[in-house]
Amino acid sequence: MASRCWRWWGRSAWPWTPPLSVGSIPSFRHQFSTQETTPQICVVGSGPAGFYTAQHLLKQHPQAHVDIYEKQPVPFGLVRFGVAPDHPEVKTAHCGRCAFWGNVEVGRDVTVPELREAYHAVVLSYGAEDHRALEIPGEELPGVCSARAFVGWYNGLPENQELKPDLSCDTAVILGQGNVALDVARILLTPPEHLEKTDITKAALDVLRQSRVKTVWLVGRRGPLQVAFTIKELREMIQLPGTRPILDPVDFLGLQDRLKEVPRPRKRLTELLLRTAMEKPGPEEAARRASASRAWGLRFFRSPQQVLPSPDGQGAAGVRLAVTRLEGVGEATRAVPTGAMEDLPCGLVLSSIGYKSRPIDPSVPFDSKLGVIPNVEGRVTDVPGLYCSGWVKRGPTGVIATTMTDSFLTGQMLLQDLKAGLLPSGPRPGSAAIQALLSSRGVQPVSFSDWEKLDAEEVARGQGTGRPREKLVDPQEMLHLLGH
Ligand code: FAD
Numbered sequence: 001m002a003s004r005c006w007r008w009w010g011r012s013a014w015p016w017t018p019p020l021s022v023g024s025i026p027s028f029r030h031q032f033s034t035q036e037t038t039p040q041i042c043v044v045g046s047g048p049a050g051f052y053t054a055q056h057l058l059k060q061h062p063q064a065h066v067d068i069y070e071k072q073p074v075p076f077g078l079v080r081f082g083v084a085p086d087h088p089e090v091k092t093a094h095c096g097r098c099a100f101w102g103n104v105e106v107g108r109d110v111t112v113p114e115l116r117e118a119y120h121a122v123v124l125s126y127g128a129e130d131h132r133a134l135e136i137p138g139e140e141l142p143g144v145c146s147a148r149a150f151v152g153w154y155n156g157l158p159e160n161q162e163l164k165p166d167l168s169c170d171t172a173v174i175l176g177q178g179n180v181a182l183d184v185a186r187i188l189l190t191p192p193e194h195l196e197k198t199d200i201t202k203a204a205l206d207v208l209r210q211s212r213v214k215t216v217w218l219v220g221r222r223g224p225l226q227v228a229f230t231i232k233e234l235r236e237m238i239q240l241p242g243t244r245p246i247l248d249p250v251d252f253l254g255l256q257d258r259l260k261e262v263p264r265p266r267k268r269l270t271e272l273l274l275r276t277a278m279e280k281p282g283p284e285e286a287a288r289r290a291s292a293s294r295a296w297g298l299r300f301f302r303s304p305q306q307v308l309p310s311p312d313g314q315g316a317a318g319v320r321l322a323v324t325r326l327e328g329v330g331e332a333t334r335a336v337p338t339g340a341m342e343d344l345p346c347g348l349v350l351s352s353i354g355y356k357s358r359p360i361d362p363s364v365p366f367d368s369k370l371g372v373i374p375n376v377e378g379r380v381t382d383v384p385g386l387y388c389s390g391w392v393k394r395g396p397t398g399v400i401a402t403t404m405t406d407s408f409l410t411g412q413m414l415l416q417d418l419k420a421g422l423l424p425s426g427p428r429p430g431s432a433a434i435q436a437l438l439s440s441r442g443v444q445p446v447s448f449s450d451w452e453k454l455d456a457e458e459v460a461r462g463q464g465t466g467r468p469r470e471k472l473v474d475p476q477e478m479l480h481l482l483g484h
Contacts, residue, residue, distance in 0.1 A: 039061065041066050042115050042434075044125060044360070045077060045126035045390070046069075046102070047391075049077075052404045053389045054066040056411030061418075067431045069434075070100065070102045073102045074446075075100055085200035099431065102447075102451060111363075120428050121386070121387060123387040123410060124364065129355070131354070138316065141315060143169075143310075143315040144349040145351075147352035148355060150350055154200050154201060156201045158473055161473050165348065168347070170212055172213050173319050174350045174351075175319070176220070177218050177229060177298065178227075182233040186237055187200075189240060196467065199467060199471055214293065215246075215294070224273050224298075231269045237296060244292040249278050255274060302321035305320045310347075317345060319344050319346060319349055320343050321344055322340070323339075357371050364383070365381055365383065378410030390407060450482050454472060
């Protein structure tokens, strides 16, 4: 289910339910007494996991109060900073007034033990912000960066604004074959005039207008049956104006016969790949491809071994790839090297091989191998009153719909514990105590109404240019605009 949902949910069943104001939630038929102490709950992180967890708690408990702490001055996590700017349909989320405290980094401005002291329960929903390193020589060269940083750059994530990728080369290689890899390839190859109508940052648009990148390769260790992207993204890529796909028919030999073994979403995806690789296009499509000035291709059965330096050592000149073959069946299929090597020339290398979370506090258990907080259905192992949801709970896979389901489950576990008397009894001060702490530390939180002012400013700056908004990318400027 999850694997086919990337855009499908975004388009037609986008489950991001807007206003999260407690007052707007209908009354409840449930088991909590209206006489009991107000449960003070705090959520760390305002991405989909944070908001969906909060939504579940507020909906299912008549008195619960939820504060969401967010390190950025603006809410929504990857919905604002990850989802590609030419996918605006998945960015229409707005949240009503709720207890949002932006510009507060948990672990720096306030600690998890301080939050636990002030609240009956704390939910960690702070996502997976680190990318997985390639761990190959040359990875540190200029011209090599993570696809995640590249996405953050064009989407206005403050910490990625210094990236300024050099797009003066004609070939880029993306290591990975998931949706983020396809998003990045699409942004690199989309004619800039099409991006002008999106909320991509102006700085990124200016760089993309000067881009000389003509070819983008997406490299995967395994084969067409193992790609991690979904059909909508692929279809969009195949139809991208001014570009043509490059697929080697040899990679697809014998695949038709195996289609009956695979689940339906994978079957449909593979059929589209097969048609694109093996069938002669109709005259119109053939003409479109012939006139395309840009191209993208999938390189299968290749595992990166080294980023090759340019002669002056100041950039990337290519990627050395080990040729692989598959061993095993089904989910257990792995790529093993055949011993053959191949060099793929390029000037830009983007790694898109996954993410991991960071530990947030020494008092919070952390599985550094898996990059997640150890938990059972959202209850953090051995720490009563501490919960987790989203990518920090289950790892960085799945779409927003998957995140919604697991966040609701975490909310459910928390409320079960509350009902069973497993959370601290007696009143807790909640945000009053934390605001006092933050103020003593010189931290000025951004409220949801502050965010609405920033939102209005962004929209106003976009007006007249035909763009939905011009994103603010500098936190200092945001705070200045708010008079902080
Ligand atoms: P996040 O969205 O990352 O939210 C975590 C939040 O926690 C962030 O706001 C972060 O600033 C905050 N935070 C981090 N550390 C702290 C701290 N110490 N203190 C306070 N706050 C903190 N899914 C789709 O369905 N459609 C798409 O088109 C799509 N595009 C994607 C594109 C990219 C590049 C990526 C990486 C993912 C995409 N996804 C998409 C997947 C989707 O974004 C995730 O499923 C979802 O965002 C995970 O939610 P989360 O709340 O766990 O994490």
